[in-house]
């Protein structure tokens with residue numbers, strides 16, 4: 001609770017106002033009982049009043065009820081304002097946190113976990129913050145004060161009401177104990193279901209292509225069945241206790257009524273006091289029900305906020321807020337080793353990519369090429385060694401500055417579902433429309449953008465799925481051209497473009513790399529044959545380096561890769577001539 005309430009910030013006072021307002025409303029709710037008592041006392045007693053006095057008392061009771069409702073609504077209004085502000089702050093804090101976490105930790109948890117955190121878990125706290133908490137405290141106070149008043153009016157009546165409360169509490173306590181472990185299993189099943197739903201939707205293309213239906217996608221089926229079973233199991237345990245609690249808890253007059261009547265008959269309690277005591281006793285019932293909601297919300301807070309708070313405690317990338325800036329842009333890897341988990345995928349890497357030159361990284365699939373690029377942009381923290389730009393260790397450069405120094409075009413050309421112009425402008429948020437268009441022309445995507453329905457205002461769909469792979473790649477290259485950073489990393493950035501466009505993009509890339517440090521990771525070796533330096537990586541180690549002419553001479557992995565590449569190009573040609581390949 002304390003951690004969650006720290007997100008209240010400036011709204012702390014509003015939350016207090018909300019609680020006070022509901023508190024006043026709750027106490028005003030018992031005023032009419034006393035007015036009824038005065039009226040009855042006067043009617044059955046010797047002190048008869050004029051009819052106007054009764055009317056005034058009735059008006060007072062009505063007024064108290066009206067103000068009670070008004071204060072309640074005002075309090076709830078304030079608590080909602082606070083609750084939604086807390087949710088906003090929590091979501092902002094989570095987004096800020098994720099930006100600072102290594103991508104590896106985010107990927108490991110899966111998108112479903114974060115979707116659940118951002119949307120479901122944080123949303124579940126809304127009713128706790130807007131209702132259960134601000135109402136729980138006033139109702140607890142009311143229960144306490146009413147019981148105290150009852151004890152003062154007639155201690156016997158007070159004790160009889162008190163004695164009835166445990167009857168309703170016993171089922172609740174048993175229920176909480178019995179469902180404690182099940183609750184944890186239920187939340188775990190909910191999390192697993194969320195993860196697999198996201199995976200299922202994301203993998204829809206494969207599911208359809210291989211003609212699978214949801215029932216044959218075992219993981220999804222298992223997850224939703226597990227969720228159903230655990231949810232039903234919980235309800236099966238709790239419904240009986242809920243029913244017992246709902247029956248006994250509000251029945252606070254269970255003992256007070258028969259014994260109260262006995263006291264009246266015995267002459268130790270007058271009728272009007274009995275009626276007042278019964279009315280006060282009945283006002284405790286709904287308060288107790290509210291309190292049980294408060295108790296069960298503790299379980300929601302425990303499970304939902306703990307997930308959030310754990311995510312907020314995840315380790316961040318170690319980075320400086322204001323660091324050094326390099327004077328030149330040579331890139332050096334010195335004895336760099338790295339593993340996503342215990343197994344190292346890069347071992348003792350030493351390499352240099354010089355400024356104003358093209359450095360290509362080639363190697364078999366899975367050899368660690370993309371990992372090298374990702375380490376340079378600090379998506380992950382290296383295990384040992386040092387990566388420098390110029391003469392500055394990248395750990396001494398702030399993440400912000402590092403991202404300004406590098407344009408990274410990754411394998412996965414990701415576009416947001418916002419107009420294409422804004423997708424390109426992500427490279428330089430203050431760029432003019434003309435500058436965006438110039439970058440698009442240079443990246444060879446202007447013509448196809450103009451053929452789309454709304455030109456630069458067209459939205460490319462979720463993750464850009466309304467565009468072809470090549471179109472998406474060209475837009476991401478335009479983004480990098482616009483950014484105009486001194487270091488450019490192209491990770492298979494031209495793999496989805498056709499040969500005709502590849503020439504265009506090659507030209508754009510040539511313009512882009514003028515006076516820059518360019519690192520190209522490419523499968524198509526023809527695109528990097530002109531590179532100043534080619535680094536061959538195999539199984540996480542640098543095997544050799546040199547230019548194309550040098551490397552092709554020796555019987556080496558590079559030659560094998562080159563031969564395989566040229567062979568595949570010939571297959572393409574045969575294929576277009578109608579032969580089977």
Ligand SMILES: Nc1ncnc2c1ncn2[C@@H]1O[C@H](COP(=O)(O)OP(=O)(O)OP(=O)(O)O)[C@@H](O)[C@H]1O
Pocket residue numbers: 104107340341345363364365366367368369370371372
């Ligand atoms: N997020 C990850 N978690 C765990 N292992 C990973 C992760 N990403 C990559 N790997 C593993 O690290 C190794 C190197 O992967 P990397 O993507 O760097 O290879 P690559 O040479 O770029 O491959 P390709 O040419 O196929 O893209 C592979 O064995 C891969 O399975």
